[in-house]
Amino acid sequence: MRCDSFSEEVRIALVGKYVRITDAYASVNKALRHAAIHAKRKLIIEYVDAEYLEESTDPERIAGYNKAWDALRRSEYVIHLYGRGLCKWVSLGVCLGMQCAAVEFARNVLGIKHANSTEFDKALSDDEQVVIDMPEHDAANKGAGGTMRLGLRETVFLTDSCKLRKLYGARRVSERHRHRYEVNPEIVPKLSRAGLLFVGMGTDEKPTSVVADRRTQSSATLVQLAEVETQSNSSQEDLSETVEPVVDNNLLTKIEELCRRGGDGKKRTAIRMEMLELQGHPYFVGVQYHPEYLSHPLQPSPPFFGLVCAASNQLEGLLRGSKIPSPMTVLKSAENYSKGLTNGTLHATHSFVNKMGSLNEQVDEYEGLRSAGDAENTKMAAFEVTQTSD
Numbered sequence: 294m295r296c297d298s299f300s301e302e303v304r305i306a307l308v309g310k311y312v313r314i315t316d317a318y319a320s321v322n323k324a325l326r327h328a329a330i331h332a333k334r335k336l337i338i339e340y341v342d343a344e345y346l347e348e349s350t351d352p353e354r355i356a357g358y359n360k361a362w363d364a365l366r367r368s369e370y371v372i373h374l375y376g377r378g379l380c381k382w383v384s385l386g387v388c389l390g391m392q393c394a395a396v397e398f399a400r401n402v403l404g405i406k407h408a409n410s411t412e413f414d415k416a417l418s419d420d421e422q423v424v425i426d427m428p429e430h431d432a433a434n435k436g437a438g439g440t441m442r443l444g445l446r447e448t449v450f451l452t453d454s455c456k457l458r459k460l461y462g463a464r465r466v467s468e469r470h471r472h473r474y475e476v477n478p479e480i481v482p483k484l485s486r487a488g489l490l491f492v493g494m495g496t497d498e499k500p501t502s503v504v505a506d507r508r509t510q511s512s513a514t515l516v517q518l519a520e521v522e523t524q525s526n527s528s529q530e531d532l533s534e535t536v537e538p539v540v541d542n543n544l545l546t547k548i549e550e551l552c553r554r555g556g557d558g559k560k561r562t563a564i565r566m567e568m569l570e571l572q573g574h575p576y577f578v579g580v581q582y583h584p585e586y587l588s589h590p591l592q593p594s595p596p597f598f599g600l601v602c603a604a605s606n607q608l609e610g611l612l613r614g615s616k617i618p619s620p621m622t623v624l625k626s627a628e629n630y631s632k633g634l635t636n637g638t639l640h641a642t643h644s645f646v647n648k649m650g651s652l653n654e655q656v657d658e659y660e661g662l663r664s665a666g667d668a669e670n671t672k673m674a675a676f677e678v679t680q681t682s683d
Contacts, residue, residue: 331591450465488572
């Protein structure tokens with residue numbers, strides 16, 4: 294099936310600061326399109342300027358305010374690179390979007406009225422600093438041009454019982470970063486106890502002589518603690534049917550211990566909170582990284598694929614394994630088990646996968662005809678599917 298022939302639509306609102314120049318979010322646009330292709334949906338992106346989501350008494354801004362909120366209401370599914378939490382709407386926060394989600398949660402759930410980021414308010418009290426700058430990336434030590442945490446960084450899952458863990462299918466993942474601020478590790482335990490669970494962590498994995506005096510326990514030790522405990526928990530119970538992050542004592546204890554070992558994040562380098570999920574929400578996810586260079590139509594970025602699947606009511610089936618795998622997934626699996634086999638066997642595998650893809654399309658067509666109640670066409674489609682599968 295051609296990707297431009299999908300009839301079912303999925304409408305995503307992209308909330309950002311620079312949406313007037315859509316190329317500013319090139320990697321996000323591509324990741325969304327890759328995810329939509331994989332989910333067999335026609336993608337419609339509504340670009341929303343985050344600036345106009347704030348209430349204003351300025352007559353010149355009222356039109357922009359109404360337009361921005363109308364776009365959100367039309368979409369019902371949101372990816373925010375810069376913005377606010379939005380009720381039960383399916384939502385993905387990327388980089389600053391994840392940080393804003395933590396700030397909003399601190400204000401509305403923890404009751405910290407003036408919670409904010411030190412990027413926007415330098416006069417915050419310690420309790421109000423939900424997002425802070427990273428000590429080893431400050432301009433005083435590295436200069437104005439070296440103040441960002443850049444490039445490929447590793448993240449380790451703290452639990453197997455979460456949506457992102459199921460979407461990635463791995464305990465460790467590497468994604469690309471570009472940021473100089475992070476969620477304050479001192480407030481992470483409070484946020485997690487209230488239901489905003491930080492399910493993935495990163496570390497200060499690139500030591501330098503400049504920051505050696507600020508480092509805490511080694512990155513390897515922190516990663517080992519997170520991963521070993523996750524493996525231990527996995528062996529104790531079957532998590533194959535568990536896709537909702539659970540606020541249990543083991544996870545909370547692990548989060549508190551990792552944040553304590555990592556330091557306060559202000560004077561000493563701390564661990565990095567890379568992923569969050571809101572408990573009890575269909576899909577409220579935040580990630581600190583970007584989908585740059587790592588998304589493909591046949592292997593879309595997992596957080597973005599999860600967003601599109603949630604928006605099109607396919608996520609639950611995907612996470613529980615009831616959705617038929619794509620031909621590429623079947624092929625990859627088959628080839629992994631076929632090392633050492635003859636070329637003829639591999640060719641047969643490719644042929645089988647292609648045949649399965651064709652069969653799946655005919656089954657989809659058959660289901661559509663059956664739903665329409667066309668008895669004659671349904672009988673013919675069923676016959677053709679039977680003949681193809683023989």
